Amino acid sequence: GNSVTQMEGPVTLSEEAFLTINCTYTATGYPSLFWYVQYPGEGLQLLLKATKADDKGSNKGFEATYRKETTSFHLEKGSVQVSDSAVYFCALPDSAGGTSYGKLTFGQGTILTVHP
Amino acid sequence: DGGITQSPKYLFRKEGQNVTLSCEQNLNHDAMYWYRQDPGQGLRLIYYSQIVNDFQKGDIAEGYSVSREKKESFPLTVTSAQKNPTAFYLCASSIPGRVNQPQHFGDGTRLSIL
Numbered sequence: 001g002n003s004v005t006q007m008e009g010p011v012t013l014s015e016e017a018f019l020t021i022n023c024t025y026t027a028t029g030y031p032s033l034f035w036y037v038q039y040p041g042e043g044l045q046l047l048l049k050a051t052k053a054d055d056k057g058s059n060k061g062f063e064a065t066y067r068k069e070t071t072s073f074h075l076e077k078g079s080v081q082v083s084d085s086a087v088y089f090c091a092l093p094d095s096a097g098g099t100s101y102g103k104l105t106f107g108q109g110t111i112l113t114v115h116p
Numbered sequence: 117d118g119g120i121t122q123s124p125k126y127l128f129r130k131e132g133q134n135v136t137l138s139c140e141q142n143l144n145h146d147a148m149y150w151y152r153q154d155p156g157q158g159l160r161l162i163y164y165s166q167i168v169n170d171f172q173k174g175d176i177a178e179g180y181s182v183s184r185e186k187k188e189s190f191p192l193t194v195t196s197a198q199k200n201p202t203a204f205y206l207c208a209s210s211i212p213g214r215v216n217q218p219q220h221f222g223d224g225t226r227l228s229i230l
Contacts, residue, residue: 034218043122043206043221044159089158102147102166102212103174104219108158 002027006090006107013080013114021075021110023064023090033057033066033073034104036089044089047075080114087111118143122207122222128230129194129201137192137225139207147212148190149219152176153204162205165190166212194227202228 007022025033032051036044048057053068064075073090090107120141129135141148147166151159161174165184179198184190190209194201204226208219 032218036221041224043120043223044208044219045221046218049218102210102219103149103161103164106159111156 002031002092002094002105004090004092004105004107007110008108010111010113013112015082015114015116016079017114019075019077019080019084019112021088021090021112023073023075023107025071025073025090025092027071027092030068031092033064034091035062035064035073035075036091036106038087038089038109040086047088080112082114082116085112085114120207120209120220120222122205122225124225125223127225127227129227130230132196134193134195135227137194137205137207137227139190139192139222140188141190141207141209141220141222142188143209143220144187145209145211145220146187147210148184149208149210150174150180150182150190150192151206151208153206153224159206162192 004025034049035047037047038044048059050057050066053066055066057064062077064073087109089109091104094103123138149164150162153159160176162180163174163182165171168187171182171184181193204224206224207222210219211217
């Protein structure tokens with residue numbers, strides 16, 4: 001089945017630093033790819049997504065590009081803020097033949113802490 | 117606004133007791149899911165349901181049970197057979213059969229042992 005390997009954390013940065021969280025995947029076909037964010041004590045929120053190769057998803061200053069050749073979907077932000085402190089999850093659907101069974105496979109999550 | 121409501125936010129279980137976590141959605145999604153999240157770990161799938169009156173076990177179903185009598189509701193019961201129930205439980209929903217659709221999550225229920 002599909003799988004995802006996510007950069008281990010925790011990651012600690014100073015405000016305005018550049019952020020990269022690595023995510024690589026193995027999958028049958030070319031599934032959509034997602035980044036979710038989880039703020040302390042809350043559920044997961046969809047941060048961004050990409051549906052095909054070379055697509056760039058973006059939201060709230062975060063970006064990730066769907067790289068088919070390297071099977072990667074790394075999350076980046078040029079200048080992080082204290083409010084970006086959260087856990088970030090890379091995910092992709094369990095899909096076969098173009099039909100999603102609805103299930104998602106999640107990475108282990110990367111804890112990001114941003115200091116003032 | 118449409119969304120997923122989980123209740124209660126905090127729940128305490130006594131030894132030998134069954135407890136039920138509520139999950140309600142008004143997104144008109146057919147599929148619903150329950151995940152367990154332990155500190156510092158990712159999400160593990162407990163049960164999922166793609167349609168009313170049907171559900172399947174996920175990766176860690178032992179000690180849990182679910183029902184899906186209505187499209188909007190997917191309650192999870194943590195039974196006394198689950199010996200280590202302390203965790204954060206997340207409910208999600210999605211539109212099945214469409215590859216590009218993400219899952220939408222509730223705000224979770226934190227279950228602890230008394």
